Amino acid sequence: MASLKPLEFKWGIIATGRISGDFVKDLLVDPKTRDVHDVTHKVVAVGSRSVDSAHKFIDRYIGGDKSVNAYGSYQGVYSDPTVDAIYIGTPHTHHYENARDGILAGKHVLCEKPATSNAAELRALLQLAQEHKVFFMEALWTRFQPLTREVRKIADSGVLGEPVLMHADLAFDADIENLPTTHRMLDPKLGGGALLDLGPYPMIWAIVGLYEHPSNSGAGPSSISGAMVKTPITGVDSATSWTLTFAKSGMQAQANLSVSMVIPSNEPGVTIRYRKGVIKVASPIFCPKSFTVEYFDDSGKVWKEEKRNYEYVGSGWHFQADEVARCVREGKLQSGLWGWDKSLLEMETFDEVRKQGGYVFPPGVEKVV
Numbered sequence: 001m002a003s004l005k006p007l008e009f010k011w012g013i014i015a016t017g018r019i020s021g022d023f024v025k026d027l028l029v030d031p032k033t034r035d036v037h038d039v040t041h042k043v044v045a046v047g048s049r050s051v052d053s054a055h056k057f058i059d060r061y062i063g064g065d066k067s068v069n070a071y072g073s074y075q076g077v078y079s080d081p082t083v084d085a086i087y088i089g090t091p092h093t094h095h096y097e098n099a100r101d102g103i104l105a106g107k108h109v110l111c112e113k114p115a116t117s118n119a120a121e122l123r124a125l126l127q128l129a130q131e132h133k134v135f136f137m138e139a140l141w142t143r144f145q146p147l148t149r150e151v152r153k154i155a156d157s158g159v160l161g162e163p164v165l166m167h168a169d170l171a172f173d174a175d176i177e178n179l180p181t182t183h184r185m186l187d188p189k190l191g192g193g194a195l196l197d198l199g200p201y202p203m204i205w206a207i208v209g210l211y212e213h214p215s216n217s218g219a220g221p222s223s224i225s226g227a228m229v230k231t232p233i234t235g236v237d238s239a240t241s242w243t244l245t246f247a248k249s250g251m252q253a254q255a256n257l258s259v260s261m262v263i264p265s266n267e268p269g270v271t272i273r274y275r276k277g278v279i280k281v282a283s284p285i286f287c288p289k290s291f292t293v294e295y296f297d298d299s300g301k302v303w304k305e306e307k308r309n310y311e312y313v314g315s316g317w318h319f320q321a322d323e324v325a326r327c328v329r330e331g332k333l334q335s336g337l338w339g340w341d342k343s344l345l346e347m348e349t350f351d352e353v354r355k356q357g358g359y360v361f362p363p364g365v366e367k368v369v
């Protein structure tokens, strides 16, 4: 079989904060170390609100490479003809405008989670991506990691039967008492709180465990119910729990999901209970390194247990970059693994949980309502 010439995919980075640095470090890991031979990645442009930050970022993460274009605005990256796709690493409430501007300039987009502040903003972006024929994906990196793909394969094989009940939790102590109230985790103007920041991860596991399960036939949840604990510091949610019930399409299952930014993570982070067994995924659920499968005998006792461990060079953000490059090469506008329907389900769920929890963004935060 003729092998494809590796595609050198060219990235423009929007913002020079923490996650942009993590993502770029992974982009620069040799793809062959993860057995990827059809794509390579190159950063060709970095945009920041300050050109000095763009230069410092290039020095720190890209070895001071003088061929990388440094811009003191994001617009510089959108307009740069050498850029194939932009990666957006700004706070949540900026994603809509950054992605919109990138799409309008004809760039493919990988946008950090959560995709937007609300579902209406996301719908507007998806419409725009469709019109401009560009690829758009929320950077739900966990979905592309080898561990997640394997969990899905085992569930699909049918060996565990139908899923019935699952739990997924992501918590970490963000030391909120000592953060400035302008920090993105606390500031409602930046979409602060546990739900928008950490909620995408329990959601990805609910989507893999229940929504994507063959017995569900692609139906959304029949009900969503949630509750929030608000911190007196700024009024954003310090902890949120919500339940998704899937009972529309033959499936009869529930996902109980929780996030907190004041305590450490639970173990296991994800438990998916099937009629004939259980899958337990280790914390942290955004990048787990192991999972176990317990198989039940006819009396419901565990007769076999298997543990799988995962290791690779890099931190796990590169798998989503490979997906973007491959989708763009194939002319796709969305990924088959983390398609638009899944980001929409996530944002619609967050809208509903915020509504039930009484979390209203300050005026002007939501650009589309």
Ligand SMILES: NC(=O)C1=CN([C@@H]2O[C@H](COP(=O)(O)OP(=O)(O)OC[C@H]3O[C@@H](n4cnc5c(N)ncnc54)[C@H](OP(=O)(O)O)[C@@H]3O)[C@@H](O)[C@H]2O)C=CC1
Binding pocket: 015, 016, 017, 018, 019, 020, 047, 048, 049, 050, 053, 054, 089, 090, 091, 092, 094, 112, 113, 114, 139, 141, 184, 196, 197, 286
């Ligand atoms: N996938 C993952 O594992 C992770 C994803 N994230 C997501 O990435 C996004 C950014 O998070 P993180 O990198 O931690 O945030 P940071 O605060 O570290 O960085 C955000 C960057 O956005 C730019 N920016 C633009 N407007 C603003 C503004 N009004 N206030 C602050 N910064 C602004 C700044 O870059 P500049 O000055 O260069 O313009 C800033 O450095 C969030 O949406 C978060 O959910 C975060 C952590 C992990």
Ligand SMILES: O=C1OC[C@@H](O)[C@H](O)[C@H]1O
Binding pocket: 172, 197, 198, 286
């Ligand atoms: O995406 C994320 O994953 C890890 C957390 O530490 C971080 O706050 C969040 O944005």
